[in-house]
Amino acid sequence: MKHVIIEARDIVTSFGDTIIHDHVNCTVYENEIYALLGGSGSGKSTLLREMILLQSFQSGTLNVLGYNLTTITPLQAQDLRRQWGVLFQSGALYSSLSVGENIAMLYREYTDLSPKLIDELVALKIDLVGLPQHARYLFPSELSGGMIKRAALARALALDPKLLFLDEPTSGLDPLSSRQFDALIQQLRDLLGLTIVMVTHDLDTIHNSIDRFALLGDKKVIAEGRLSEVLQIDHPLVDYFFQKGSYGIKG
Amino acid sequence: MQSSSTAHLKIISEPSHTLLQCSGMWTLPYLSTVTYQLETLHPKSLLIWDVSNISELDSAGIALWHLYHRAFEKEGITSELIGINENHSKLYSLLYSGKNEIFSPPTRPSWLYSLGEGAHKNLTGITQFIAFLGEAFVLLFYTLLHPSKIRYRSIVAHIFTTGASALPIIAISAFLIGVVIAYQSIVQLQKFGADIFIVDTIGISLTRELAPLITAIVVAGRSGSAFTAQIGAMKMTQEIDAMKTMGFDPFTFLVWPRVIALMIVMPLLIFFADIIGIFGGMVIAQAQSNLSFTEFIHRLQGALALKHYMIGIIKGPFFAFLIAMVSTYRGMQVSSNTESIGYYTTKSVVNAIFLVIACDALFSILLTELNL
Structure with a gap:
């Protein structure tokens, strides 16, 4: 059995009277690419935000990398945050810093490496995500959408995290860039041994690069598992989401 | 054997070459002492890195090796790498897949230029x-x-x-x-x-x-x-x-x-x-x-x-x-x-x-x- 990285049990979330999650369960194993799927408003982004400590939930337990998020102390949370990287939907690069400084900031704050080595590492991360070297001196406002995603990925990978969260990594990219991004994510998973959790809508990504996923709908997880397994399930939302029978993914 | 919870570098000076025995965890949190050792190192013309005892390696460890490997090469010192394991070499080839060109930062304009530029901007x-x-x-x-x-x-x-x-x-x-x-x-x-x-x-x-x-x-x-x-x-x-x-x-x-x-x-x-x-x-x-x-x-x-x-x-x-x-x-x-x-x-x-x-x-x- 593989190592469990994230385990959510009976998560209940509500905003005022609106219930978002009604006893949601899901499990992410080591070294897999796991996706949270669902229509708009199904609470997948909320679940991701709960995993990265940006939002609290009413009841249930959520374990990430062995820490229980309901009982975690501020110091443990700080440790945990250094072990993951997060790529936000719009990149969320610090607009007052250049791309290189966005990446270098993490090394300056959290390590005591020499400036020369930090410089080398920044160059390396920029190469790794496929950005040209001159991009490190550009500011976020001077980058295209695809470059922002890559720069944000380089920043997320800065501290060599074991766990990577991606919020709609391919939204706003052209189809070719999306496929390149998928390939890059897979390569990183294979070579760096990453575990990746993402929220996505991209059917091609789901088809090509995802190992397992959870489909959210009706405030619950309707299905969890591999694509081939989930497609066997007879549920109107599964049919709707994968556009079974029409021009969508064929089972 | 030294404890493996940090990075170690043992420098052995042989008559014909300098041997660097690397061991332990060459990862982000542990590299500062090793960096200091390498910074102050004056090796002989042949440098041998023995990396067989490295228990864990990440991109920072690889970057450190690459940085000094290149610096020593510039001084005319040849390096040899022995005992590298397969996973580490795969990681290295992912990180340095030959596209690593060196790009110098854009130069800052002189103060006179900036002054003129500022004045022009105000006028426009x-x-x-x-x-x-x-x-x-x-x-x-x-x-x-x-x-x-x-x-x-x-x-x-x-x-x-x-x-x-x-x-x-x-x-x-x-x-x-x-x-x-x-x-x-x-x-x-x-x-x-x-x-x-x-x-x-x-x-x-x-x-x-x-x-x-x-x-x-x-x-x-x-x-x-x-x-x-x-x-x-x-x-x-x-x-x-x-x-x-x-x-x-x-x-x-x-x-x-x-x-x-x-x-x-x-x-x-x-x-x-x-x-x-x-x-x-x-x-x-x-x-x-x-x-x-x-x-x-x-x-x-x-x-x-x-x-x-x-x-x-x-x-x-x-x-x-x-x-x-x-x-x-x-x-x-x-x-x-x-x-x-x-x-x-x-x-x-x-x-x-x-x-x-x-x-x-x-x-x-x-x-x-x-x-x-």
Whole structure:
């Protein structure tokens, strides 16, 4: 059995009277690419935000990398945050810093490496995500959408995290860039041994690069598992989401 | 064997070469001591890295090796790597897949260049502002010929937010200015036993200069910045582009309603500030030199000529025009990045206050020359 990285049990979330999650369960194993799927408003982004400590939930337990998020102390949370990287939907690069400084900031704050080595590492991360070297001196406002995603990925990978969260990594990219991004994510998973959790809508990504996923709908997880397994399930939302029978993914 | 919870580097000097025995965890948190050792190392012409005992390696460890490998190579020292395991070599080839070109940072221009660039930017800024004013006036005349296009509803809404809601802050500022002026003058006037002239001092200085200026500064900080931020936010979300495509002109819809509203409101606010400011002076005159309110008002009727009051009020629309035009112009300059909205809001307030003071100085000179 593989190592469990994230385990959510009976998560209940509500905003005022609106219930978002009604006893949601899901499990992410080591070294897999796991996706949270669902229509708009199904609470997948909320679940991701709960995993990265940006939002609290009413009841249930959520374990990430062995820490229980309901009982975690501020110091443990700080440790945990250094072990993951997060790529936000719009990149969320610090607009007052250049791309290189966005990446270098993490090394300056959290390590005591020499400036020369930090410089080398920044160059390396920029190469790794496929950005040209001159991009490190550009500011976020001077980058295209695809470059922002890559720069944000380089920043997320800065501290060599074991766990990577991606919020709609391919939204706003052209189809070719999306496929390149998928390939890059897979390569990183294979070579760096990453575990990746993402929220996505991209059917091609789901088809090509995802190992397992959870489909959210009706405030619950309707299905969890591999694509081939989930497609066997007879549920109107599964049919709707994968556009079974029409021009969508064929089972 | 050393403990493996940190990175180790053992330097062994052999007759023909230097052997570096690397062991432990060559990962991000543990590299600083190793970096120091490598920095101070003076190897022989052949350097052998034995990496077989490295238990864990990440991108930082690889970058460190690569950095010094390259540095030593530059000094003419050849390196050899022994005992590398397969996973580590895979990781290395992922990170350094031959595309690692060296790119030097863009050079900074000289101070003279920056100075010239700044001056040029300011000059073009002024021409752009004049162009903005020109465009605004073309549309004003067009709207005046088609009065049905005037946005009355919008004007009234802006009168409320820039006028009525500003009363409390203006009241406090004007009252305090009245108090300060009264206090400072009374001390001087008492030396000559000329306490009664406090009425002249307060009446003339407040209505003619201080009330208009204080009101304009408060309005520039309060409404000017709001105008820039509102229009800037609309620019960022492409609302202004949307308006243009629908044929709604931003000048008639956004700029003029704000300018006209502020021009109507400003004289009223100045009048309000006059009253409150004089009241502040009266309170202090009574407290400090027992000048009763009735006596003060009686004296004020003689001392304060109508022209002083009128001059103060007339400045209002001029100040209002400058504040509203500059702040809407700065709002229109906001570009799509998040930083620019803060940058232009600051700029708008600074420019507006400067222009108000410059305009006030112009008024002083002009009116003195006209013997008013």
